[in-house]
Amino acid sequence: MADRSPDTLDQNSEPREPREPSEKKASPPKGAAEKQPEPGAADRAAAPEPAAAAGLSGAKSPASGPSKVSPTSAVPDKAAGTVDRPRTAAGGAAEAPGTPKREDREAARKPSAATQSSKPSGNTGSPKPSGEAESSKPSGKPESPDSTQELITPTVTLRIIPPAAPTPAAKPTPAAKPTAPAKPAAPAAPSPKAPPSPAPAPSPAPAPKTPDRPAGPDVDTSEFVALKPADAPRVQSAEQDVRPPLDLLAQLTNTPAPPPSPARTLVRRLKIWTPLVVLLGLVFLSVQMFRPLPDPALDLGETPPTFTVGGDSLTIPWPEQGQAAVTVVGSGSVGTSGEQKPVPTASIAKIMTAYVILREHPLKKDEKGPLIEVDAQTVEDGKSEDESRIEGLEEGQTFSQQDMLKMLMIPSGNNIGRLLARWDTGSQDETAFVTKMNDAAKALGMKNTTYTDPSGLDKETVSTAVDQLKLAEAVMEFDAFRAIVALPNADIPGHGRIYNNNDRLIMAGLSVRGIKTGSNTPAGGTLSWAAYKTVDGEDRLILGTMMDQHAPAPDPNGANSLVLVQDNSKKVIEAVRTALTSAVAISEGQVVGYVDNGLGGRTAVVATEDLTAVGVPGQKLKLSFSDGGTISLTAKAGTVVSELTVGTGPGARKIPVALKADLPEPSFGAKLTRL
Incomplete structure (x- = not known):
């Protein structure tokens, strides 16, 4: 909000006496609001009432002496260079350390008798329309130096006007041109006995306005400066960007993240990982159920891999050389x-x-x-x-x-x-x-x-x-x-x-x-x-x-x-x-091996007839399943699945082998747990 300088006042305004450069704003003593008005002070208190009301709105009479600060002032006056002091509970201002004593300040503010006598007394009238100078109306009663001193002394009861309800902050706009201060209304006739009636509280404005400040170096006003708009965007640092997703979501929704705890952390992790684990489980289940099953294979199991022809071992008459x-x-x-x-x-x-x-x-x-x-x-x-x-x-x-x-x-x-x-x-x-x-x-x-x-x-x-x-x-x-x-x-x-x-x-x-x-x-x-x-x-x-x-x-x-x-x-x-002789290597119905379905299931295989081996006593003959076709995944008992061979080469003896029991289809669990 811009301050009005003395140069911008109406030409007919009465000039004021300059203050001392080191003059500080008068602060009422502690407990001043609690003092009872002295006899005869009602007349003196009634006269400044309009001026006090005008001071709250940002205007005061040139002849009313030192101005009184609005209770709503809270920030320094950028133009005047003055600093508001914190107020006491009684309405007075607390003196900061190093401030001159009250008596010294009052003595510095007392004008000379000639100056006091040259100024008209009484309350100022309402301001004239634009272009007209303000005129002072004498009260018919000259002011004495004592009365001026009493006016300076903050003995009156201040009225605290509650601030208007805050409105949503809008975009900062350039400060409007200051307007002429409104002319205060004519004061009512002073009553020596009636206590001063409080002025009605001003109705809150629809939008915050910047009151005009009267010119003059002795004016001590302040304006409210928002340190940070409520809707100003937050500036996030690089460290704040690296946060859990829920915290970022809470920031976007203007909902603060709950304080971390082991249980909340566990729940958050479950919410994140459970869908992924379920999806992977479904994929794994589908793959396991629909991937091709391994081909069943024959295994001799406990059957020895060789057969030894019985009888005394043959002694061959080998030559002594070669x-x-x-x-x-x-x-x-x-x-x-x-x-x-x-x-x-x-x-x-x-x-x-x-x-x-x-x-x-x-x-x-x-x-x-x-x-x-x-x-x-x-x-x-x-x-x-x-x-x-x-x-x-x-x-x-x-x-x-x-x-x-x-x-x-x-x-x-x-x-x-x-x-x-x-x-x-x-x-x-x-x-x-x-x-x-x-x-x-x-x-x-x-x-x-x-x-x-x-x-x-x-x-x-x-x-x-x-x-x-x-x-x-x-x-x-x-x-x-x-x-x-x-x-x-x-x-x-x-x-x-x-x-x-x-x-x-x-x-x-x-x-x-x-x-x-x-x-x-x-x-x-x-x-x-x-x-x-x-x-x-x-x-x-x-x-x-x-x-x-x-x-x-x-x-x-x-x-x-x-x-x-x-x-x-x-x-x-x-x-x-x-x-050279023959011997029964495998008897009919003898279990000669198993069909392994590749998933842990085994079905016994038996010989369908006797298998006779030909050899010499002591000779070892190899037992093996012949390389046949692919075995079916399911088959009934008695189904021939391969041939059992004894010996090697094209002339080896062979017999068919069949399932001893039904070859069942692999179970769901076997399909699911296979590697």
């Missing part, structure tokens, strides 16, 4: 002897040559196959004296694939082996075919075998007895091959009769049906053989290999070593054939 191995096809290994290290193979390498030819050019049992022409290299190789060969061949002759295989396996023609290698690859040498031989060996698991030529004449072609058994088992699956190697001799059209180098064993009455002999100086005598025995009405195939058998010198080209290996092999064949 290495050997024997297996019963479909049952497994019977045993081995010697160190299984790579040694020269000699002519048993031709078994791999025949295997590759039949794999890439298969024949049925009695099928002749395509014609193969003899080239000049084959004729020339037939003239060699230091190796086994087919002599008398002519360039341009043709022989069937079957006849070529007979000349390869029965008399062991090295030159025929090289011819077949070139025919298969269409090249002028055997290098590409040898690569095929090594690839086939790797595929069969022959880890200790290396081929360098298709005939086995090269001493760098090496293998072991165990590796050769793997090859023998694979090649004997060809019907055409089994029929050829079982012949003691054969007639070849266009050439004549050929004789088997293994006729000593083939004709020994041991049911030997092949396979191939081999001999030379580096390898000594080598032999892969096949013998049969009928067990429980079924022919069982026995395979064996013996290598690195060396006869005493002289031994030209390993001829004597060939006889030695045949004799040693015959002993082994006789022992194994004699001991």
